[in-house]
Amino acid sequence: MNASWREVAACAALAASVMVLSGGVREARAEYGDVVMNNYSDGAGMRPVVFPHWFHRVRFRCKACHTDLGIKFKAGGNEINMLKIIDGQYCGACHNGSVAWSVENCDLCHSAKPGTPTQLHESTINLLGGPGTSAAVTPAASPMTAKPATGGRK
């Protein structure tokens, strides 16, 4: 009898350790850093845009887009719209059918759940204040990323 409860205890310890270990498996957040853009999408009856940072930084260093294309480090702070993209600005510098898929593939970018607010997903400020609070950063404090003298493509 004494031995059997010990076996039960051992099994329980084993089960607990397995649970702890599986809980200890780091839930990787690929979407850490993903930007949801919904300045105009919901209003236009489109799904909001998901910009996967992880996919793009495998191919481009930060400076490629945040300097040459003048994209500011602020979710929703660039007032990107389809007219500018078709004109070759912002996403349109590559998403033109020659470097990356062209604008006809609406759904590939406009793929977020409808109603998802503009945000930097999983960011500290997002976790502290809820989605959309990054807008609380004052424009004066947010960095201007275009090169001062030569200027990026505007």
Place this chain on the structure above:
Amino acid sequence: MRSRRGRRRSRYYLWLLLATLILIARTPVAADMARRWLPLVKDGIHDPKSPALRLLQQPGEALSRLPADVAGSQVNWTAALEQGRINPRTNILPETKIRVLDTDILLNLRGGTPIVRFPHRQHTVWLDCGNCHEQLFKSKAGANKFSMQLILQGEQCGVCHGAVAFPLTQCGRCHNTARDKPLPAAAVRGS
């Protein structure tokens, strides 16, 4: 009915299994294998009904091949670049000048937490000088007033750290230099 010896043996095997499991879980290989990325359909931001989910690359497919990290996107992007595992383009406009600086700056010299040794090199392989200077930080050493309060709100270092670079829970990666030891001579003293 099982003998006393049989029960003792089964207990022995149980404990052996438990010890082995704990040992395996503590190895770096297991930690690396333990990386999991949610499929896009379950990541909380993609619309499961979006036709894009059949076409877009799944994060695990790309990221599982890159050096591991313990936080953020679970990829050590600096190591990935330094080891040549990725070779992302530096510019889109052909006339863009690629600038890399290799100077370390010591910060938080009067604070209570360990000193921050800021490495310019790891930052400038990704970023251009103009991404941080002069709007976000002044170039003059000692001219910037840093605040964890502002950083946590997504300003200063927090523009990237806690957003796309390793998160703000990784204190020791910035506060990386002990105060009671001689400071590295090569580094520039900031504020």
